[in-house]
Amino acid sequence: MSETMQTTQTTERVKLSQWDAIVLESVRALGLDGEELLRRVARGDLPPADGSIITDFAPLLTLHQEQPEILEQAVKQGYRIKYNTLGGINTWIRIVFGLESEVEREEGIEGVAVELTATERDLLFPVLSIGWTIEAQSGEAARTEATPYRVVPVRG
Template sequence: MTEAVDKVKLSQWDALLLESLRGLGWTDEALLNIAAAGELPADDSDFHFDYSQLAALAAEQPAIYRQAVTQGYQIKYNTIGGIRSWILVAFGREPQVEREEGKEAVEIALTEAEQQRLQGVLSIGWRLVPAAGGVSRIEPVRN
């Protein structure tokens, strides 16, 4: 049995910046060279991403940034709105959000690969539960 390598932890916002650039077609190589990039794209989405923040992370913490890009990452702390935003940015689809106290969740139909990818980035305290009709439910872990 092999031990899983601990993933580096990124803030929810840094994860969104990274996934947004991937959505724009940036390769791992381009992402790894972001600190040296002369010009970063302007974001006209509702998020108004400032990619210079990600370039600063790459310059200030190159080992952590490299590992996040090449081996994956876990988000330090998720919020329900952050999970919704991550799914929208990473998968390009708008999930359903339930905000009623005690029933908080994000629901969306995901492929098996998407489920695995999302499960890998969720912070501690959240879980992905397959629901009816191929829909996945992301909900807080309740005691």
């Protein structure tokens, strides 16, 4: 199978740094919905980062202080990461989906291998920075309704 997702976005999402996106998703993973998250950030009252991959949620408070409209749009309408790294993609997948992925860093074959459902794939794809794509891989997935994918740099 050599399906590759193509970028065809109809609405432009705000852009977040990879770190801000990871911190945002770490707070969401604690069970806060969008409105509650925005209220708590505005009050400076975020839950403790105990047990999270991220140990400090302060970058979210800084983003709110410096660009409140960007944070609000990111929470309510989604975002795109400005620049992805292999490690950042791996961390985002772990926080958002609770999945372990395999990172390959060897030049020419770098990528992040992970099994995703169609819904997970469709949530991840628009978040990736320009220059990254998701390619379906052959093989059986261990999870029901999941497919093996690799998140890879676009090669021109």
